[in-house]
Amino acid sequence: MKEEKIYIIGAGISGLIAALELERAGFRPVILEASDRIGGRMKTDKVDGFLLDHGFQVLNTAYPEAKKYLDFQALHLKTFDPGAVIFDQNDTYIISDPMRNPLKVVSMAFSKVGTFMDKVKMFSLTQELKNKSNQEIFAGENIPTHQYLKNYGFSDRIIENFFSPFFRGIFLEKHLNTSARMFEFVFKMFAQGHAAVPEKGMGEIPAMIREQLSETQIYFNHPVKEVQGNAIHLDNGETLIADRVIIAVQPDRVMKQLQGQFGSPRKVWNLYFTLQRSFLARPMIGLLPGDHLVNNIVFMDDVSEAYANGDRSLLSVTVLEADMDQKTLISQVQQELSKISGVKADYFKFLKLYEISYALPHVDDMKYEIAPTACKITDQVFLAGDYLLNGSINAAMTSGRTAAQAIIHSYMPTH
Ligand SMILES: Cc1cc2nc3c(=O)[nH]c(=O)nc-3n(C[C@H](O)[C@H](O)[C@H](O)COP(=O)(O)OP(=O)(O)OC[C@H]3O[C@@H](n4cnc5c(N)ncnc54)[C@H](O)[C@@H]3O)c2cc1C
Numbered sequence: 001m002k003e004e005k006i007y008i009i010g011a012g013i014s015g016l017i018a019a020l021e022l023e024r025a026g027f028r029p030v031i032l033e034a035s036d037r038i039g040g041r042m043k044t045d046k047v048d049g050f051l052l053d054h055g056f057q058v059l060n061t062a063y064p065e066a067k068k069y070l071d072f073q074a075l076h077l078k079t080f081d082p083g084a085v086i087f088d089q090n091d092t093y094i095i096s097d098p099m100r101n102p103l104k105v106v107s108m109a110f111s112k113v114g115t116f117m118d119k120v121k122m123f124s125l126t127q128e129l130k131n132k133s134n135q136e137i138f139a140g141e142n143i144p145t146h147q148y149l150k151n152y153g154f155s156d157r158i159i160e161n162f163f164s165p166f167f168r169g170i171f172l173e174k175h176l177n178t179s180a181r182m183f184e185f186v187f188k189m190f191a192q193g194h195a196a197v198p199e200k201g202m203g204e205i206p207a208m209i210r211e212q213l214s215e216t217q218i219y220f221n222h223p224v225k226e227v228q229g230n231a232i233h234l235d236n237g238e239t240l241i242a243d244r245v246i247i248a249v250q251p252d253r254v255m256k257q258l259q260g261q262f263g264s265p266r267k268v269w270n271l272y273f274t275l276q277r278s279f280l281a282r283p284m285i286g287l288l289p290g291d292h293l294v295n296n297i298v299f300m301d302d303v304s305e306a307y308a309n310g311d312r313s314l315l316s317v318t319v320l321e322a323d324m325d326q327k328t329l330i331s332q333v334q335q336e337l338s339k340i341s342g343v344k345a346d347y348f349k350f351l352k353l354y355e356i357s358y359a360l361p362h363v364d365d366m367k368y369e370i371a372p373t374a375c376k377i378t379d380q381v382f383l384a385g386d387y388l389l390n391g392s393i394n395a396a397m398t399s400g401r402t403a404a405q406a407i408i409h410s411y412m413p414t415h
Pocket residue numbers: 009010011012013014015032033034035038039040041042054055056057058059060222223224225248249253254268356358359360384385386387390391392393394396
């Protein structure tokens with residue numbers, strides 16, 4: 001074992017993957033984590049027998065990095081049915097598999113969201129993206145998704161009824177200003193894989209990476225105040241001197257000189273309610289097109305029974321903008337849920353609200369990967385985290401692997 005002092009700041013997915021790669025190369029890294037657990041933005045709480053993920057999120061089974069680091073079978077992945085249930089103004093309908101097999105979607109159902117030409121275009125987009133590498137996708141034009149969809153010739157109807165609510169829930173912003181590179185990547189992942197959650201919650205993902213670590217020490221409740229050169233100043237007044245540091249959190253948090261260099265992150269409100277039983281009764285995402293408070297809903301126990309306690313169903317509700325107090329928010333969401341389901345508003349029993357102020361990073365120039373040299377800021381300080389590439393589990397994993405590779409390389413003899 002090598003004795004170099006390598007510190008990783010942050011025990012999110014990127015920090016954990018960096019530790020794993022460093023261990024594989026014979027190092028014994030130390031992770032400094034501000035909170036009392038691993039996972040960062042990917043955590044699951046247990047409340048009254050229900051499993052509550054911190055924000056509705058899914059793993060896509062086509063993510064290339066996830067296939068490398070996770071054992072999908074051991075996670076007992078539970079997949080969503082592709083497509084969505086659409087709650088239109090006066091109608092509810094299912095649009096099954098529009099991104100994998102658009103030509104197979106029953107015409108009657110498709111005609112409710114878009115035109116025949118939309119269907120044909122959806123098919124050609126699916127084919128195009130299947131033949132495009134992820135690197136090519138991220139080298140593509142950096143235009144907003146809403147403009148890309150127009151340029152591609154999709155009708156306003158399909159944009160409004162399907163693309164907008166579906167991708168708003170992924171980009172966590174209302175106007176589809178996110179780069180078309182991310183749109184193409186996500187579309188391709190949905191065309192090739194399935195949205196899934198581990199049987200016992202998203203927190204099982206970081207837990208599975210941690211299980212693979214045997215030489216890494218993790219110091220919980222150790223927030224880092226500042227990194228100056230190779231000195232790490234902790235909130236508790238201690239200073240650690242490192243041979244190498246990986247900053248696996250947006251670095252403006254620990255490097256004063258970078259403050260103001262990052263755009264505002266995406267926020268999200270995730271509300272959990274319990275109900276006697278699911279009104280969707282299928283493992284599918286429900287979308288509310290148009291101008292609603294609620295963007296998307298899922299009964300988590302329709303996807304994995306273990307999310308609920310056996311008595312009542314667990315409904316996860318995603319809200320993208322909520323300029324109101326908590327009480328009003330809960331009551332307005334209950335009203336909207338009642339309207340789409342016909343179930344009385346007060347039957348939706350509020351369980352918990354997660355207000356997530358940093359859900360996804362603001363990234364102007366989204367990338368699929370970077371060279372190890374690009375994540376090195378000095379000879380001793382390296383960066384990891386999804387903010388370097390794009391806001392996804394896949395990107396967080398890639399960034400952690402790349403930072404570790406850069407450090408491993410930095411110890412190689414140069415001649
Ligand atoms: C609501 C929501 C929905 C999402 N949906 C999806 C989805 O469907 N699919 C998908 O692929 N991705 C999704 N994501 C994104 C995905 O969760 C992230 O890309 C990924 O978890 C980021 O990992 P990370 O290691 O880069 O950062 P983080 O998870 O943020 O980890 C950073 C870690 O650093 C710690 N830390 C912070 N400051 C300090 C400090 N000063 N000192 C020490 N430690 C510190 C934090 O406590 C944290 O543990 C979603 C995220 C959210 C929040």
